[in-house]
Every structure is written in structure tokens, then in C-alpha cells.
Amino acid sequence: MFNIFSKKNKEKNAFKNETRPYQTKSVSDQTLSNDLHKNISIIKESFADTADLVCKTINWNGKSGFLLYLETLVDNELIENHIIKPIKQAQEQPIMEVITALDLKESMKLPDVVQALTSGFCAFLLPKSSKVTLIKVSKQNNRPPEEPFNEQVIRGAHIGFIEDLNTNINIIRNQVQNPKLKVEYITLGKTVSTKVAIMYFDDLANKELITKVKERLQSISADIIQIPGYIQEYIEDRTYSPFPQTLNTERPDRLIANLMDGRVGIMMNGTPTCLIAPSTLISFFQSPDDYNGRVMIGSFYRFIRVFSFFVTIGLPALYIAVVSFHYESVPVELLFAIKSSLEPIPVPPLLEAIFMAVTLELIREATIRLPNPVAQTIGVVGGLVIGNAVVDANLVSNMMIIVIAITAISSFIMPSTEMSTTIRLLSFPLMLAAALFGLIGIVIGFLIIVIHLCKLESFGSPYFAPFGPLRWKELKDTIIRFPTWMLNSRPKDAQAVYRTTQAENPREWDEKNE
Amino acid sequence: MKKMNNKGILTWWASFAILVQVQIGIGILSLPRDVHNIAEGDGWISVLLAGLTIQLFVTVIWLLATRFNSQTLYEFAPKLVGKYLGRLINLAYSVYFLSMVFLTTLLFTDILKRWVLFKTPHLVIYVLVIGVAYYLAKDNIKVIARFYTFTAIFVILLIFILVPALVSFDIRFVLPVGQAGMNNIVKGIEEVTNSMLGFELLLVLFPFIDERYRRYSIVLAANGFVTILYTLIVFITITVFSPAEIKLIPEPVLYMLKSFQFDLVERIDLLFMSVWFVSIVTTLVMYLYVASFGITTILKRKSHAQVVAWCALLIITVLFIAEKDIYGIDNYVQALSNSSYLFIFVLPLILLSLSFIRKERGK
Numbered sequence: 001m002f003n004i005f006s007k008k009n010k011e012k013n014a015f016k017n018e019t020r021p022y023q024t025k026s027v028s029d030q031t032l033s034n035d036l037h038k039n040i041s042i043i044k045e046s047f048a049d050t051a052d053l054v055c056k057t058i059n060w061n062g063k064s065g066f067l068l069y070l071e072t073l074v075d076n077e078l079i080e081n082h083i084i085k086p087i088k089q090a091q092e093q094p095i096m097e098v099i100t101a102l103d104l105k106e107s108m109k110l111p112d113v114v115q116a117l118t119s120g121f122c123a124f125l126l127p128k129s130s131k132v133t134l135i136k137v138s139k140q141n142n143r144p145p146e147e148p149f150n151e152q153v154i155r156g157a158h159i160g161f162i163e164d165l166n167t168n169i170n171i172i173r174n175q176v177q178n179p180k181l182k183v184e185y186i187t188l189g190k191t192v193s194t195k196v197a198i199m200y201f202d203d204l205a206n207k208e209l210i211t212k213v214k215e216r217l218q219s220i221s222a223d224i225i226q227i228p229g230y231i232q233e234y235i236e237d238r239t240y241s242p243f244p245q246t247l248n249t250e251r252p253d254r255l256i257a258n259l260m261d262g263r264v265g266i267m268m269n270g271t272p273t274c275l276i277a278p279s280t281l282i283s284f285f286q287s288p289d290d291y292n293g294r295v296m297i298g299s300f301y302r303f304i305r306v307f308s309f310f311v312t313i314g315l316p317a318l319y320i321a322v323v324s325f326h327y328e329s330v331p332v333e334l335l336f337a338i339k340s341s342l343e344p345i346p347v348p349p350l351l352e353a354i355f356m357a358v359t360l361e362l363i364r365e366a367t368i369r370l371p372n373p374v375a376q377t378i379g380v381v382g383g384l385v386i387g388n389a390v391v392d393a394n395l396v397s398n399m400m401i402i403v404i405a406i407t408a409i410s411s412f413i414m415p416s417t418e419m420s421t422t423i424r425l426l427s428f429p430l431m432l433a434a435a436l437f438g439l440i441g442i443v444i445g446f447l448i449i450v451i452h453l454c455k456l457e458s459f460g461s462p463y464f465a466p467f468g469p470l471r472w473k474e475l476k477d478t479i480i481r482f483p484t485w486m487l488n489s490r491p492k493d494a495q496a497v498y499r500t501t502q503a504e505n506p507r508e509w510d511e512k513n514e
Numbered sequence: 515m516k517k518m519n520n521k522g523i524l525t526w527w528a529s530f531a532i533l534v535q536v537q538i539g540i541g542i543l544s545l546p547r548d549v550h551n552i553a554e555g556d557g558w559i560s561v562l563l564a565g566l567t568i569q570l571f572v573t574v575i576w577l578l579a580t581r582f583n584s585q586t587l588y589e590f591a592p593k594l595v596g597k598y599l600g601r602l603i604n605l606a607y608s609v610y611f612l613s614m615v616f617l618t619t620l621l622f623t624d625i626l627k628r629w630v631l632f633k634t635p636h637l638v639i640y641v642l643v644i645g646v647a648y649y650l651a652k653d654n655i656k657v658i659a660r661f662y663t664f665t666a667i668f669v670i671l672l673i674f675i676l677v678p679a680l681v682s683f684d685i686r687f688v689l690p691v692g693q694a695g696m697n698n699i700v701k702g703i704e705e706v707t708n709s710m711l712g713f714e715l716l717l718v719l720f721p722f723i724d725e726r727y728r729r730y731s732i733v734l735a736a737n738g739f740v741t742i743l744y745t746l747i748v749f750i751t752i753t754v755f756s757p758a759e760i761k762l763i764p765e766p767v768l769y770m771l772k773s774f775q776f777d778l779v780e781r782i783d784l785l786f787m788s789v790w791f792v793s794i795v796t797t798l799v800m801y802l803y804v805a806s807f808g809i810t811t812i813l814k815r816k817s818h819a820q821v822v823a824w825c826a827l828l829i830i831t832v833l834f835i836a837e838k839d840i841y842g843i844d845n846y847v848q849a850l851s852n853s854s855y856l857f858i859f860v861l862p863l864i865l866l867s868l869s870f871i872r873k874e875r876g877k
Contacts, residue, residue, distance in 0.1 A: 325630075329781040437642070440630055443788045444646055447795060451650045454660040468664035470527060 069122030103136030262496025308410030325438030541709025560702030565741025
């Protein structure tokens with residue numbers, strides 16, 4: 001019986017330990033020989049005779065060397081200027097002194113050569129030598145760092161991350177200019193390798209937190225880690241929770257602010273999205289705009305966002321509960337209005353609500369995929385025509401349209417797309433609870449959500465902080481935003497080593513202040 | 515992840531929030547009437563005195579718990595009275611805590627059925643209420659404490675709901691002070707004490723409180739807060755309803771709220787019930803947790819999560835069988851309130867004197 005278990009275990013570990021022929025590490029670990037043509041054929045074989053592997057003969061010092069590169073990865077101009085030109089003019093110097101490219105190395109190992117070729121190097125092979133000179137000539141084609149569409153702000157930097165990791169780190173480094181900003185690379189993915197960068201302020205971010213993040217990242221053993229969504233699911237504490245446990249952002253300013261709190265940023269090559277760990281619920285409500293606007297205005301909008309959180313989750317449920325259970329709790333005038341709009345509707349309020357909410361999701365989903373001009377048409381058709389016709393046809397009451405419309409708008413107020421979808425999803429079970437048990441059902445629903453939030457932890461930090469556990473001092477930057485000079489300590493949930501961010505009284509000129 | 519040893523993690527605010535919310539329970543809804551029946555207009559004095567009496571009980575428990583600084587009742591009882599008798603005491607306490615869960619759910623379901631969910635079967639309400647409590651109680655004290663610190667805000671909200679009562683306020687109903695006589699006022703204390711139970715959980719929760727704080731101050735503040743809140747509620751209710759009226763209504767607090775009208779919400783009592791639900795759940799969770807904690811210790815299990823599930827099932831079964839009419843419920847209330855003195859005062863006192871005699875002390 002125990003044999004069965006161990007066998008199963010073996011199978012489980014098989015993927016982690018063995019290298020399949022298609023994976024990156026499958027290149028045989030052999031040293032190159034002195035035979036030039038054999039070397040070339042081995043390299044070509046490792047590349048499965050791909051068509052874009054170019055092999056060019058170049059004469060140097062009377063010997064005919066070979067230049068190997070993947071033409072789709074390299075910049076032709078760089079090869080011409082830094083390799084071919086100097087070689088042609090060269091006398092009897094060693095090859096390493098001739099070539100004028102910056103990134104230059106030598107190797108005798110086949111895997112190194114193959115690895116270099118795949119990352120934009122070109123290899124120069126000479127007869128009767130097992131040493132291969134590797135020269136970096138990779139081509140960069142980046143889009144400019146524009147403001148991300150999904151996280152736009154009114155005031156503040158209009159710059160966003162792009163798909164290239166180096167550019168992203170460059171943006172951060174340019175703004176921070178601090179030697180303590182530490183970047184660590186991990187290469188993930190056994191077949192499609194992706195470079196992942198872990199960023200944090202050394203000596204500020206908690207050591208335990210960093211080890212935890214690295215440990216979780218390094219334990220990932222999979223063929224492909226293409227998008228941050230993968231990483232997120234591999235490293236987050238609870239997958240079966242509707243709440244996102246790492247903050248996704250494409251904004252450098254947001255990342256820097258979080259790094260300054262002592263959190264850890266995880267970026268990867270190929271996507272502009274950056275993950276921030278640990279995150280709390282409230283960080284999904286904060287937007288750089290809050291700090292750029294005036295204190296009262298920032299507070300007002302923060303409050304509106306928290307309020308809209310409850311509206312999105314609870315308003316349809318509350319409406320259902322009131323019209324089907326507690327109609328005596330609304331004033332008579334309002335009751336008449338509701339009654340007259342509900343009178344001709346043949347279906348129960350729950351079905352009405354679900355019908356409208358699903359329609360709304362349909363419109364949203366349809367407009368995402370379509371090109372802009374068509375999307376607007378869909379918006380008009382969906383919003384106006386369906387909305388009007390549905391009421392005319394007596395399928396859904398006027399009141400319900402109002403309720404669902406308000407719910408939809410308030411769900412889009414969230415600065416984070418993930419949280420916005422989460423809360424819209426949560427409104428469905430609450431509608432059901434309201435239809436079954438009225439107000440008590442809503443209370444039970446909210447209780448379960450709050451209990452769940454209390455149970456959630458993101459990298460060892462309570463997710464629901466600073467509400468549960470309640471930390472009075474940290475409520476300064478939650479439902480309302482206090483003036484910047486009063487936010488003088490880092491949130492405890494970021495686990496930073498040093499908590500203070502500014503002097504006791506940063507406004508020293510203001511003597512009346514204290 | 516689920517370590518049993520979470521001792522010393524509760525902060526001042528967390529322990530305060532837990533103690534307050536466990537103490538505020540189902541009793542307050544009918545308390546004004548119950549105490550008015552005995553002490554009439556002087557009911558609020560009874561509540562104040564009951565607060566003092568409870569402070570005495572709590573002090574005994576506190577003295578006992580501080581002697582065994584880092585041990586719960588379940589750990590030090592066997593040391594004091596021997597292995598088997600100790601286990602018996604532990605079992606008795608666990609059963610007592612479970613029966614508190616039973617009674618609270620029974621009473622709350624009764625009120626829910628009369629005020630909100632008229633047609634819903636008893637069983638469904640039991641499953642809902644106990645289910646929510648189970649979902650929280652199965653986790654460790656850290657998570658539970660997080661929840662309590664958050665829901666403490668609702669207690670403050672409860673006070674605000676009572677503000678509109680000040681409009682229909684008639685001070686003459688409590689005058690002259692002392693009309694019922696000392697005898698009746700003292701008798702009223704007994705009635706009030708039953709509604710303020712919950713502090714006895716300190717026997718188990720004490721070692722979880724962080725030692726850096728002055729732990730007696732927490733106990734004092736929590737009990738003081740509850741006493742003042744209860745006195746306020748009883749005082750307001752007695753002054754809103756005339757002595758003749760209050761005799762007729764079983765839940766004066768709810769009736770009082772029902773009579774208030776606002777422009778947008780006509781039934782404040784429904785809102786109150788919703789917030790009240792949270793208070794009930796907080797009471798249930800702590801009792802359920804502590805009871806299952808005891809059973810876990812007796813059975814020498816590692817994790818309490820499974821025990822909570824069994825306890826929840828057991829309670830639902832017993833609730834299903836139990837009598838649900840007014841007389842039946844009254845019997846349970848009487849039985850439990852009589853036996854509660856054993857657990858909140860007599861047993862702790864015996865254990866305390868034993869620990870003095872045998873000079874037993876925790877490290």
C-alpha cells in the first residue's frame with residue numbers, strides 16, 4: 001500500500017527533476033572541440049536547423065572565421081560597425097581587443113553559446129579553436145512608456161511600464177537614484193524562460209518577507225510563466241478567494257510608493273504589469289490622484305470609493321430585500337413609487353436583478369474586445385436601447401434599472417480593475433441571500449465576507465488591516481486621507497524595518513502648527 | 515500554520531473588544547422589562563450594582579488567572595485538583611460554554627422569528643447562525659481577534675441608534691429614586707447578571723492577552739463600558755415607556771426603536787436587528803471557540819477545527835430537539851442562570867483558595 005503512495009510521489013516530482021527534450025536546459029552539456037565545422041553543426045543542431053540562424057564567413061588574420069547569429073534578434077548595424085568593420089581593419093591583435101562591442105565574452109561550453117545566441121548575442125568561431133567569442137548585438141524595439149490605459153490619473157506622472165524589463169527598471173532607477181534599491185533576477189520557466197526581477201529597498205524591506213517571496217518564486221517549476229497572472233497564482237496564499245492578494249500596477253509612481261513602504265515588487269520581462277507583495281485590501285482603493293489633489297478633495301474621493309465598494313456589493317441585495325421582505329421600512333411615498341413600477345413585472349426581483357446584472361456584464365465584456373468606434377455603438381445599443389426596451393416590455397422595472405446602473409457605475413470607480421470585478425462578482429451571492437432571508441441574509445453575507453477578509457493573509461500580513469486587526473493610527477490613510485505631513489509612519493502590514501517616514505513636524509516653518 | 519500556542523498575542527484593544535462583545539449579548543433586548551418587573555423605576559440602579567458585583571466576580575477570576583500566568587483554565591485545573599477531577603472540571607466548563615451557545619441561539623432565533631423571519635423554519639435559522647459562528651470559530655485566536663477588533667465599531671454604532679429616544683423621554687418614570695426599596699434593587703441584580711455573562715471566558719482567554727499591558731485595566735474597562743452601556747439602555751427604555759406599558763412588551767428595546775420614524779427609514783428596529791446579529795455572532799463565536807478549545811485539550815487533539823465542527827453539529831441537533839415555546843425557553847434560561855453561578859463564582863473561588871492552600875503557581 002505504501003508503495004503506491006511513493007510511486008505517486010515519484011510521478012509528482014518527475015516534472016520538477018527531469019529535463020524534457022524541449023526544455024531550455026536540454027542542450028547537452030558538452031565542451032566544444034577544435035574542429036570548426038563540427039562545432040557549427042553541433043550549434044545548428046541545437047537550434048534544430050532553424051532558418052533564421054545565419055552563418056557567415058569572415059576572414060580575419062588570414063583565417064576564415066564564422067559568424068553565427070539569429071538574424072531576428074540582432075541589430076544589423078551593430079554587427080557591421082562593431083564586428084565586421086574592426087575585423088576587416090585589424091592586424092595581429094587578439095580578437096577580444098579588436099571587437100568594439102560592449103558586452104563581450106568567451107566560452108567553450110555549448111549550453112553557454114546556445115543560451116547567448118538566444119538572447120541576442122552573435123558568436124564568432126575560429127578554426128582550430130574551441131573558444132567562441134560572444135558579442136551582444138541585440139536589437140531593442142520598445143514602445144515608448146505611455147500612461148497605462150487602465151490606471152489613468154488626472155494629475156501625476158503620465159508614464160507607465162512597458163514590456164521590456166530593462167526599460168522598466170531604468171524608469172524606476174532614474175526616479176529613485178538610491179543605491180539601496182536592490183534588484184534580483186530569477187529566471188523562471190523550464191521551456192519558455194522568463195526573466196523575473198524582484199525589487200526592494202535593502203535594509204528597509206523585511207528580510208523574512210524577501211526570503212518568503214524568493215522562496216515562493218524559486219519553487220515554481222513549470223514550462224511557462226508567461227504573464228503575471230501565472231506568478232500571482234503560484235505565489236499567493238489563497239487561490240480560492242475572490243479577492244486579489246497582490247496589487248497589480250503598471251504605474252512606476254505606484255510601485256515606488258509601495259517600495260518606499262517596505263514592500264516587494266515583482267516584475268517580469270514581457271509584460272508591463274508589476275506585482276506588489278504584500279498587499280492589503282485598502283491598497284486597491286488608493287490612487288496617486290488622492291495625494292495630488294487637496295486634502296479634503298482626496299479624502300472625499302477616497303470616501304466615495306469605500307462607499308461605492310458597499311454600494312456595489314450591497315445595493316442590489318438591499319433593494320431586493322426591501323421590496324420582497326421589508327417594504328414597511330420605506331416611507332409610504334417611496335413605497336408607492338416602487339409599487340407602481342413593480343406592478344406589471346411578471347418575474348421576482350431576484351431574477352430581474354440577475355438578468356440586468358448579467359446584461360451589464362455582457363455589454364462590458366463585448367466592448368473590451370471590439371475596436372473603439374464599434375464599442376461605442378455597443379454601448380449605445382446595450383445601454384440605451386436594451387435598457388429602454390426592457391422597461392417598455394415590462395420585463396424589468398424602472399427601479400431595478402436605476403439600481404443596477406448605480407451599482408455598475410460604482411463598481412467602475414475602483415482604481416484597480418481586479419477589485420472592481422471582484423466586488424461585482426460578490427454582489428451575486430448577496431442578491432441570492434437577500435432574496436432568501438431579506439436583511440438578515442445581507443448581514444450574514446457581509447459577515448461571511450468580513451470573516452473571510454480577516455482570515456486572508458498576504459505574505460504573512462493581515463489582508464484586512466488596518467480594519468481587522470483595527471489599528472487606529474493607520475486609519476489615517478484609509479477611508480479618508482490625512483494631510484501628507486501627518487502620514488508619518490509606514491503601515492505595519494508592509495513589515496518594514498523602519499516605520500518612520502518623516503520628521504515629527506515636517507512643516508518646521510509653521511510655528512503655530514504644533 | 516494553525517499553532518495552538520498563540521499566547522500573548524492579544525493587544526489591549528483586541529482583548530477589550532473581545533470581552534465587551536462577548537458580554538453584550540442577547541439579554542439586553544428584554545433586560546429593561548425583566549429588571550423593571552422587580553426593581554421598577556430603579557432598574558438602572560440594579561444594573562449599576564450588578565456591574566459592581568460582576569467586577570467582584572471578575573476580580574476573583576483575575577486573581578486565579580494571574581497565579582497561572584501563561585496557562586489557561588484547561589491547563590491549570592488538572593494541576594490544582596488532580597488529573598481526573600481536573601478533567602471533570604474542564605468538561606463541565608466546556609459543556610457550560612456550549613450550553614451558553616445553545617441558549618443564545620435559542621433565544622435569538624425566537625426573537626428573529628417573531629420580528630423578522632416569520633415563516634422561516636427554526637432549523638434554517640439555527641444552521642445560518644451556527645454556520646456563521648462555525649466559519650469564524652474554526653480558525654485560530656489571531657483571526658478571531660481581528661474580526662472582533664473590527665466589529666467593535668458596531669458597538670459604538672448601537673449607542674447612536676438610541677439617540678432618537680431622547681425625544682420621547684420622561685424623567686418622571688424613574689422618580690422618586692429608590693421607590694422600589696433596597697430589597698428589590700438587590701433582587702434585580704440577579705436578573706441583570708444573567709444578561710452580562712461572558713466575563714467568565716477570561717479563565718481561558720487570560721493567557722492570550724499580551725503581558726506588556728496592565729491586564730486588570732482591560733477587564734475593568736470592558737466591564738465598566740458594558741455596565742455603563744447597559745445602564746444607559748435600561749435608563750432610556752424605562753423613561754420612554756410608562757411602567758404600565760413596559761409590563762406588556764417582551765422586548766422593550768425593539769419596541770422603542772420601532773416607534774421611531776425617519777424620512778427614509780421607517781423601521782429602525784430592522785436596522786438594529788441587523789447590527790445586533792453581529793453582536794450575537796461575536797458572543798457565539800467566542801463561546802464556541804473556548805468550548806471546543808477545552809474539548810480539544812481533553813481529547814489531546816492538535817487542531818481544534820474539527821472539534822468546532824462536531825460541537826456545531828451537536829448544538830444544532832440539540833436545538834432541533836429542544837422545546838421552542840415560551841415556557842420551554844424559560845425553563846432553559848432558569849436552569850442555566852442558576853447553574854451559571856457555579857461557573858462564574860463558586861468554582862473559580864474554590865480553585866483560587868485551593869491554589870493559595872497548595873501554594874500552586876504557574877511559572
